[in-house]
Amino acid sequence: MTWKIYVLASGGAVLAYLVTPPPTRPLQERPTLSSASADSPTGDIDMARLAARLHGSGADRAAFAAPTRDAFRFVASPPSPESETPAAVEDPGPIVLPPSRPPFALAGIASDTVDGLIVRTAILSSLGGVLLVHDGESLEGGYRVVAVEEASIVIEATSDGTRTRIGLSGTTAR
DSSP states (O other): OHHHHHHHHHHHHHHHHHHSOOOOSOOOOOOOOOSSOSSOTTOOOOHHHHHHHHHOOHHHHHHTOOOSSOTTSOOOOOOOHHHHSOOOOOOOOOOOOOOOOOSOEEEEEEEEEETTEEEEEEEEEETTEEEEEOTTOEETTTEEEEEEOSSEEEEEETTTOOEEEEETTSOEEO
16 A cells, blocks of 8 residues: 555646746856957967966965975884973863772662561672672672662772762662
């Protein structure tokens, strides 16, 4: 059924193109080369004037001077005057990098009731595999679990004490 619609639409477009009249604006006249010059009433060609026009004036010749380098010869370029004087470099100070993101992702949280208290276990995935962790446990790579919450886990870097919250959706917040 769709090929019929395609044929009808294409045929309609071709028919509309054929029926449409040509544009009514006048065409611009193109300059034509003829043996008669418009400047001379006798129709003679002024060869000297045409030759001077082709050769151009002295100012035009300066633009066509010989190139200063050869693309087929590999020669070190002379040092520019700008590169000879070293620029004063300011010391930007120590570079402070943002703390790296922990290499863990929270895959899930399991809850269990022990002696009337809710004990949560976080299921973390890391490069080393799957980890089941509780509050206060140490992790590989210098991290410690601070708290396992209902939908997130808080871990702390043992090197600088930076805390990071990792949510179930994979988002991290510092």
